[in-house]
Amino acid sequence: DSGVTQTPKHLITATGQRVTLRCSPRSGDLSVYWYQQSLDQGLQFLIHYYNGEERAKGNILERFSAQQFPDLHSELNLSSLELGDSALYFCASSSLLQGNTEAFFGQGTRLTVV
Amino acid sequence: TQLLEQSPQFLSIQEGENLTVYCNSSSVFSSLQWYRQEPGEGPVLLVTVVTGGEVKKLKRLTFQFGDARKDSSLHITAAQPGDTGLYLCAGGAAGNKLTFGGGTRVLVKP
Numbered sequence: 001d002s003g004v005t006q007t008p009k010h011l012i013t014a015t016g017q018r019v020t021l022r023c024s025p026r027s028g029d030l031s032v033y034w035y036q037q038s039l040d041q042g043l044q045f046l047i048h049y050y051n052g053e054e055r056a057k058g059n060i061l062e063r064f065s066a067q068q069f070p071d072l073h074s075e076l077n078l079s080s081l082e083l084g085d086s087a088l089y090f091c092a093s094s095s096l097l098q099g100n101t102e103a104f105f106g107q108g109t110r111l112t113v114v
Numbered sequence: 115t116q117l118l119e120q121s122p123q124f125l126s127i128q129e130g131e132n133l134t135v136y137c138n139s140s141s142v143f144s145s146l147q148w149y150r151q152e153p154g155e156g157p158v159l160l161v162t163v164v165t166g167g168e169v170k171k172l173k174r175l176t177f178q179f180g181d182a183r184k185d186s187s188l189h190i191t192a193a194q195p196g197d198t199g200l201y202l203c204a205g206g207a208a209g210n211k212l213t214f215g216g217g218t219r220v221l222v223k224p
Contacts, residue, residue: 002158042214102147103204
């Protein structure tokens with residue numbers, strides 16, 4: 001158990017809809033990263049939050065947005081969903097103290113758009 | 115932009131054989147991690163290397179960080195079917211996002 005919790009584990013929704021994925025980081029970790037992984041692909045970085053502030057953006061679509069709340073949990077919002085958005089979405093947390101960038105991943109949310 | 119390239123992309127070997135996976139970059143990282151991911155699961159951290167030239171061993175796995183801290187390798191001795199998975203390297207710099215390589219998919223056949 002990595003200590004990172006993601007909900008829901010599975011999500012099936014129709015094209016055009018909007019969904020919210022939730023991540024609770026490990027206790028004490030200030031950094032949250034979101035990644036997308038399509039079938040048999042590597043991890044594509046979407047966005048990084050540190051202590052409530054956006055720190056870096058990857059190839060995140062304009063239809064996607066995220067935020068990190070004062071209690072440090074994070075949500076990834078995906079709107080106007082397309083079939084190609086079907087993927088595993090992972091969140092990872094890190095303490096980022098003294099240059100330590102070790103990340104601990106949640107189990108992921110498997111999104112299927114039909 | 116910091117990029118990490120892993121090679122090979124796919125490796126299929128017989129149980130008992132050795133294998134090496136490479137992770138290369140033109141950028142310097144303050145630390146580099148290796149993760150293993152099994153189907154449907156999140157990546158799990160195997161090791162972190164920090165010092166140039168550092169070598170770490172984890173049972174049959176040997177990890178090396180290049181002297182210039184731009185590259186790393188993972189060597190598995192006498193591979194077993196349980197070593198099957200997607201191996202990912204990731205580099206980080208203080209306060210910055212982790213950069214992941216594309217991954218090497220390893221299949222160990224019994």
